[in-house]
Amino acid sequence: MNSRHVHLSRNPRPGRPRTVTSVRRLILRLAEENPTWGYRRIHGELTLLGIKLAPSTVWEILKAEGIDPSTHRSNVTWATFLHSQAEAILAMGFIETVTLTGQRQYILAAIHHAHRNVRVLGTTAHPTHAWVTQAIKNLVMDLGDAGQLTAIKFMIRDRDAKYPAVIDEILSQAGIRTVLTAVRTPRMNSIMERWVRSLRREVLDRTLLWNEAHLRRALREYEQHYNHHRTHRTLQAAAPLRVVPEPLNPPQLEPLRVRRHDRLGGVLHEYQHAS
Known part of the structure; x- marks a missing residue:
């Protein structure tokens, strides 16, 4: 072994230095929080942050962690879509019931x-396309009057033939995109389906509905109860339009007096502090 060979082996050429740990963590964070970003999009974001790095380094870091560096990982699940876009989503559905007169009623x-x-958009024995169209027009106007129209971007509904195609155009003009559920897949509209079950269990199955007028009164009462009083686990026990009050102090619990307020002739109970 000559001296030149010994000299080179003792002083190997240094390779590319390992990426700083904080930068590696940032790359993985960007990939996790932005599933539609490929490695070049992540590299661009790093550049904007003043972090100089080769695109191939980003690719290698993602690959080493088992993350696809391409945008093939951008297939967002339905649950992820619903969770991430909840503030911008309305869901719609029809509910059927029968009054004591034998007349079938449709609730939208x-x-x-x-x-x-929840918003009860109307009830009818004849859900014609004209009736549904007018109900959607009224909804859009109500959202506009309440200052909520710009926040809503999606309307989820099933493929029921009672929905005319024109309502999608009306919603589109208001900036709302219609999202259709798959055939026979009610879980894709699970939030609406859960409310329908609550309506049936708490009102429709416990109330003798004489006619359409009686049904509408019952629905108005339940809409008020559901939005302003009924607690929701998802909302940490708040009602949709009422926040949870501050807890009572021990001295306030001693003279505790609570009264019951009945709705629908006692079908629904609400409890309040007696004044």
Whole structure:
């Protein structure tokens, strides 16, 4: 072994230094929080932050962690979409019931995903396309009057033939995109389906509905109860349009007096502090 060979082996050429740990963590964070970003998009964001790094380094870091560096990982699940866009989502659905006269009634309602407040859009024995169209026009106007229209971006509904195609155009003009659920997949409209079950269990199955007028009165009462009083686990026991009050102090608990307020002739109970 000659001296030149010994000299080179003792002083190997240094390779590319390992990426700083904080930068590696940032790359992984960007990939996790932005599933539609490929490695070049992540590299661009790093550049904007003043972090100089080769695109290939970003690619290697993602690959080493088992993360696809391309945008093939951008397939967002339905649950992720609903969770991430809850503030911008309304869901809509029809509910059927029968009055004591034997007449079948159709209830159209919409619910906000994030706040769970519900709107009963109307009831009818004949859900014609003209009736549904007018109900959607009224909804858009109500949202506009309440200053909520710009916040709503999606309307989830099923493929029921009672919905005319024109309502999608009306919603589109208001900046709302219609999202159709898959055939026979009610869980894709789970928030609406859950409200329908609550309506049936708490009102429709416990009330003798004489006619359409009686049904409408019952629905108005339940809408008020559901939005302003009924607690929701998802909202940490708040109601959709009422926040949870501050806890009572021990001295306030001693003279505790609570009164009951009945709705729908006692079908629904609400409890309040007696004045």
